[in-house]
Amino acid sequence: MRRRSIVVKIDVDKYLCKGCYICVDKCPTKVFEVSSVIGDYGIFLPEARHVDRCVDCGICELYCPDYAITIIRSGGNEA
Amino acid sequence: MNPLIQNYLRSEYAQGKRRTIFCPGCGNGIILGYFVRAIDELKREDGFDDSKLYIVTGIGCSGNIPVPLKYNIIRALHGRALSVATGVKLVRPDSEVVVFAGDGDLLSIGGNHLIHTIRRNVGIKVILVNNMLYGMTGGQVAPTTPMEAITHTTPYGNPEPPLDACKLAVSLGATYVARWVVPLAKQCIQSIKELLLHRGFGLLECLSQCPVYQGRYVIGIDRPSKIMDYYLKITVVSDKPSYGDKITIGKFVDYERPTYEEIMWSIVNKAREGGNYEA
Ligand SMILES: Cc1ncc(C[n+]2csc(CCOP(=O)(O)OP(=O)(O)O)c2C)c(N)n1
Ligand code: SF4
Ligand code: SF4
Ligand code: SF4
Ligand SMILES: [Mg+2]
Numbered sequence: 102m103r104r105r106s107i108v109v110k111i112d113v114d115k116y117l118c119k120g121c122y123i124c125v126d127k128c129p130t131k132v133f134e135v136s137s138v139i140g141d142y143g144i145f146l147p148e149a150r151h152v153d154r155c156v157d158c159g160i161c162e163l164y165c166p167d168y169a170i171t172i173i174r175s176g177g178n179e180a
Numbered sequence: 181m182n183p184l185i186q187n188y189l190r191s192e193y194a195q196g197k198r199r200t201i202f203c204p205g206c207g208n209g210i211i212l213g214y215f216v217r218a219i220d221e222l223k224r225e226d227g228f229d230d231s232k233l234y235i236v237t238g239i240g241c242s243g244n245i246p247v248p249l250k251y252n253i254i255r256a257l258h259g260r261a262l263s264v265a266t267g268v269k270l271v272r273p274d275s276e277v278v279v280f281a282g283d284g285d286l287l288s289i290g291g292n293h294l295i296h297t298i299r300r301n302v303g304i305k306v307i308l309v310n311n312m313l314y315g316m317t318g319g320q321v322a323p324t325t326p327m328e329a330i331t332h333t334t335p336y337g338n339p340e341p342p343l344d345a346c347k348l349a350v351s352l353g354a355t356y357v358a359r360w361v362v363p364l365a366k367q368c369i370q371s372i373k374e375l376l377l378h379r380g381f382g383l384l385e386c387l388s389q390c391p392v393y394q395g396r397y398v399i400g401i402d403r404p405s406k407i408m409d410y411y412l413k414i415t416v417v418s419d420k421p422s423y424g425d426k427i428t429i430g431k432f433v434d435y436e437r438p439t440y441e442e443i444m445w446s447i448v449n450k451a452r453e454g455g456n457y458e459a
Contacts, residue, residue: 114181114182116196116199117181117196117199119202119203119204119205120204121204121205121391121404121405122205122403122404122405123205123404123405123408125405126403126405126406127405127408142204144204160365162182163210163213163214163217163365164210164363164365164408165182165209165210165213166200166202166204166205166206166207166208166209166210166212166213166404167199167200167202167209168181168182168185168186168209168212168213169181169182170182171181171182171183
């Protein structure tokens, strides 16, 4: 059986992100928005502003071409 | 940095001192992630031994895909990845040899090697990244560029019909042939796993986006996610390869026949037995 875990945070690495916005466009529940924070490549970083809407599909992590995204979960060990 | 990927990176990359050379939103980075996940899943499910992995690359942006990984990597000459990989496989038949090559590398300058590697059924696994042109050198026409498409070397439209790598491979007797497309993550990862476990020659063609050249010129869309959507529109699942207005994707063949390294080693062993040969 799959244990239920909750996504508490989605981290975007500001050194790795190249600002392609695949995560912004492809998240099925529109968790990401383009922020006004500038990353290392001089792009506006995406920010997971609506983590409460995240359905933990993993698409953002899978599609990010620069392994910049980490989904941080909690409660993974509870039933 | 994503910790799963970080586990598989060479130290400079894992420590964040180096980054991939790809443009923003390039499919090459996504394929790198799929490859790592396929290996990670295989290691957990089947006890896959990645210490036997040798990766040989062609030249081009897609040849750079495995460069950040902490595996044995050989960067061959342009178009010659398969010849180098054949050498590795013959000398170390129990190794797992994977080739990363672009459509230009594998099908134009390296087309000859592709034909004979398939014919011999050398047990190497090829991941062909098809972005429909030469990305690294500035977006020139490739054998995979659709007819009439605009590229830097076909400003009035491509006069040549494209080549279907999968159809070619099937006709030459390749023992595993599949084509998938970058937006289909599950299928791509599953196919890489099948490829790694396959005995004999295997080809996985992965349709991938090059936003800066293919996106802007061939397709006319430069937003990476929109090119991914476009790919889903022009592809259709089938059990037969076809590469026209609609491109078919799916697994086309999967069977076994004696491999080149098995045949070669049986000859070597026979010669040794018969001729009092000392190894
Ligand atoms: C012998 C030789 N000829 C030409 C080149 C120039 N060159 C480098 S990459 C490339 C084409 C790469 O296209 P492809 O294989 O499709 O890879 P992509 O960059 O699109 O991933 C060419 C022609 C070279 N490096 N060596
Ligand atoms: S997909 Fe990755 S590289 Fe692209 S914008 Fe999102 S975090 Fe940045
Ligand atoms: S895991 Fe899925 S739902 Fe959650 S942020 Fe990523 S893409 Fe959106
Ligand atoms: S030129 Fe095209 S294929 Fe090469 S890294 Fe840039 S987007 Fe990717
Ligand atoms: Mg190419």
